[in-house]
Amino acid sequence: MSTATATEATTFASALNTAMSDAMEEDDSVVVFGEDVGTLGGVFRITDGLTTRFGENRCFDTPLAESGIAGTAVGMAINGMRPVIEMQFDAFAYPALEQVFSHIAKMANRTRGRVRLPIVIRIPYGGGVGGVEHHCDSSEAYYAHTAGLKVFTPATVADAYLMLREAIDTEDPVVFFEPKKLYWSKAGEDLSALRQQYESSADTAGAESPRVGPTGNAKVVREGTDVSIISYGPSVSTVLKAAEAAAEDGISAEVLDLRSVVPFDEEALVSTVEKTGRAVVVAEAQGFVSVASEITARIQERCFHSLASPVLRVTGFDIPYPAPKLEEHHLPSVDRILDALDELQWED
Template identity: 85%
Template sequence: MTATTQAPAKTTFAAALNTALADSMEAEDGVCVFGEDVGTLGGVFRITDGLTARFGTSRCFDTPLAESGIAGMAVGMALNGMRPVIEMQFDAFAYPALEQIFSHIAKYANRTRGNVRLPLVIRIPYGGGVGGVEHHCDSSEAYYAHTAGLKVFTPATVSDAYLMLREAIDSPDPVVFFEPKKLYWSKDEVSLEDLRAQYDHAQYDGEPRTVGAQGRAAVVREGTDVSLISYGPSVSAALKAADAAEEDGISAEVLDLRSIVPFDDDALRATVEKTGRAVVVAEAQGFVSVASEIVARIQEQCFHSLASPVLRVTGFDIPYPAPKLEEPHLPNVDRILDALDELQWED
């Protein structure tokens, strides 16, 4: 008989986040998790499932429906040596907390000349693709990316969900951690034990462990003709579009930014200088957006490498639409392929 190799069990994006939270809480007593319905219920998306039972109500607990109060309490806890991880139940639910985030969380280190830093994480489920209604599917990353003093992460794979959340919790500075809702139940053949070992064995010198995510983009598909640049929930659409474009003889490289702040200019330059063409793909509205900033950086840093103007495929500049209109609103394969058709392909 011949031995067969069993493939790793498939792990969901949600399970990777849940395990990252549990491992961080196990590694450091000061890590605590709180927000609306995160305790007994385990969160609307069950990302905090089982944490209260395992660590107790003093370390994973429910709060009133008051996002500003949740953020303000996190400030006080971080000032007193803890590492709070707070959940904003849905993207647009976080808006009442913006005064605390913009005026205090983002500014404490600068206000104190670096003497007081706030090691806290703001978890925000965001983006569309789940048939949600208004206030449940916003892509609000530009607000936070524009605010100096905040780091902004958004994973697009199961592995990055675990590794990047561990890094965010270990960061000495505040991190806004955007979790694409439509990816929560996506799966990959990933061993959580291997991810845990990879993170635990990473070099640590007093700053956050870096295993490739913080401030570093990843080429998730090699290509030679055009660069599709994306992050978070739009990476999967970019990958599908790249597969479809290959059938038409176009080799598309896909760059997953992973970290919006800090931003990986080196990776951006490398892919655009390689292909000479770029399309930026993002769910958020295109006007005054992260996508706009990416286009500006390409124009400034890679102008002489460009064989065609840089294009964007984004959500439309409207409030998030009703579920029946969600599909045409979000970047999809057809819209990305239409953008590729608009590029200049003549030598």
């Protein structure tokens, strides 16, 4: 995959690919492995060309066994490597959960920080791509619930590059959720400019910095005054469309992209909700006991006296993912978000 310039559109997929090759170029201990990631370049081609460029010792195919992939990543990280592993699809990552929950998440803690595991687990996730069953789960809550893991999910081409670079560089294990429906989305991003931005941002934090850092760094991606719509990953683009439509109805919506579920940028959340006094949380995953539930609870705890209306959620239904013919009824849509906005008590 060639490095795009500002004049041509860069895809989300090529941003991820370049993030990995830049990290591999910079640090010999970065290794990429998983199912079909070598010769084929991954079923989504995200690792395309890495084996050719860096050799079979740096990017290689494994036997078809997710626990084996995660478990050997633990050993590699113990022995000085920085593994970036790919789970082929969200629901195919479940065989690895014991390794993720019992070891990857806990190793630093049970060794009192003596053994840290700088592992990145890349997971293509979410629906909206016509995938058949077991290919469209939004499984972020399982990982976010597990102490010791970081959970990143980029919503833009720029973040795909910047956040994957940061995930690879961080000493903590990161579960990196890639919204499948965004893989072929494009933006006029210059990858070498992003590279420069990343490299010059090492010690920065806050609104101007791309770094998630230790405490999270949510971004207001659309300013507004009447209501805050909080979202992350694949739902952000849908939310932005809804905000656009709401503006035509005279509602000024502010949109917050969390970027990382863990660490969770509570201050950015509080700041936007205190500003607007109303909040809607949007996510693809089922709503019951979800990341959306947690966001809603935090708003209630921290912003109760600023609220003019109950906090509403627009999420997937509490059903197994209905693939693919009925998925449009399940996923949060622009209309459903607008309906939620309508329900907020506006007559105060």
